Amino acid sequence: MTGRLAGKVAIISGGATGMGGASSRLFASEGAKVAIIDRNKSAAEETAHIIRLAGGVAEVFQADVSDEDQVNAAVKAVEGALGPATVLFNHAGTIVIKPFLETTLEEWDWLHAVNVRSMFLMTRAVLPGMIAAGGGSIVCTSSISAVAATPMEVLYDTTKGAVHMFARAIAVEFRDRNIRCNAVCPGFIRTPHGLREVAELTAHGVDVSEAAIAAQQGRIGEPEDVARAALYLASDDSQFVNGVHLFVDNGFTAI
Ligand SMILES: NC(=O)c1ccc[n+]([C@@H]2O[C@H](COP(=O)([O-])OP(=O)(O)OC[C@H]3O[C@@H](n4cnc5c(N)ncnc54)[C@H](O)[C@@H]3O)[C@@H](O)[C@H]2O)c1
Numbered sequence: 452m453t454g455r456l457a458g459k460v461a462i463i464s465g466g467a468t469g470m471g472g473a474s475s476r477l478f479a480s481e482g483a484k485v486a487i488i489d490r491n492k493s494a495a496e497e498t499a500h501i502i503r504l505a506g507g508v509a510e511v512f513q514a515d516v517s518d519e520d521q522v523n524a525a526v527k528a529v530e531g532a533l534g535p536a537t538v539l540f541n542h543a544g545t546i547v548i549k550p551f552l553e554t555t556l557e558e559w560d561w562l563h564a565v566n567v568r569s570m571f572l573m574t575r576a577v578l579p580g581m582i583a584a585g586g587g588s589i590v591c592t593s594s595i596s597a598v599a600a601t602p603m604e605v606l607y608d609t610t611k612g613a614v615h616m617f618a619r620a621i622a623v624e625f626r627d628r629n630i631r632c633n634a635v636c637p638g639f640i641r642t643p644h645g646l647r648e649v650a651e652l653t654a655h656g657v658d659v660s661e662a663a664i665a666a667q668q669g670r671i672g673e674p675e676d677v678a679r680a681a682l683y684l685a686s687d688d689s690q691f692v693n694g695v696h697l698f699v700d701n702g703f704t705a706i
Pocket residue numbers: 464465466467468469470471472488489490491494514515516517542543544545565592593594595636637638639640641642643644645646648
């Protein structure tokens with residue numbers, strides 16, 4: 452532990468499992484008081500338990516981040532318990548994998564609600580407290596899918612395109628209030644989401660074999676690879692870094 456987030460209150464949406472879980476643990480070990488906002492209460496409690504056993508501070512607030520009332524209530528509860536957030540990691544998200552012509556309007560609306568409306572709701576709820584606290588850092592999970600399309604992922608790719616621009620637009624509007632906003636853009640990562648994506652793409656005949664992933668990014672990424680990049684963006688180490696898209700993909704998108 453080097454205390455890179457000492458004194459910070461960090462909200463991590465989707466902080467229960469996968470990259471969010473790895474970030475919850477890493478941010479806490481770097482001194483942040485961590486608030487996990489996740490719909491999966493039992494997994495979030497497990498992650499918080501691991502953090503507390505290691506001597507860190509973590510609280511769990513159950514919410515569906517696509518629901519306005521639940522988000523507002525969760526953020527209010529975080530502020531009451533830990534104080535205003537000075538770090539917000541908008542990580543919660545999911546995926547629909549289907550041939551485009553089989554997708555439905557309901558799936559389109561649902562995925563955009565979970566992946567994009569969630570960022571709007573969370574950021575809008577957190578910003579007043581963050582501004583009053585003197586500033587902070589927002590990190591949004593985008594993806595290689597914001598710039599590199601995969602068959603069967605039209606709905607997902609468009610949500611990540613929106614996240615890409617959401618991060619930039621927040622960055623320029625709130626820079627004068629000492630708020631930074633950046634996107635972290637993972638490649639294929641070994642998480643429940645990532646492994647389901649690989650299995651479902653394979654079932655649809657898309658080659659995401661170990662060899663194909665190795666050719667694109669050397670190996671599958673680990674949740675901690677992304678957590679370390681998110682930590683950099685969350686911490687004051689990146690204090691002059693604002694509005695960037697930080698790809699954590701070992702060169703997938705560099706080719
Ligand atoms: N794994 C990958 O290969 C990969 C690559 C690029 C981007 N991503 C992004 O990472 C995120 C997925 O996270 P992960 O890969 O760490 O996997 P994950 O599935 O383990 O984690 C997602 C977390 O978000 C929570 N969540 C999902 N929907 C929610 C909702 N509506 N309300 C509250 N919580 C919700 C889940 O409970 C879970 O804890 C998504 O934003 C996805 O676009 C993943």
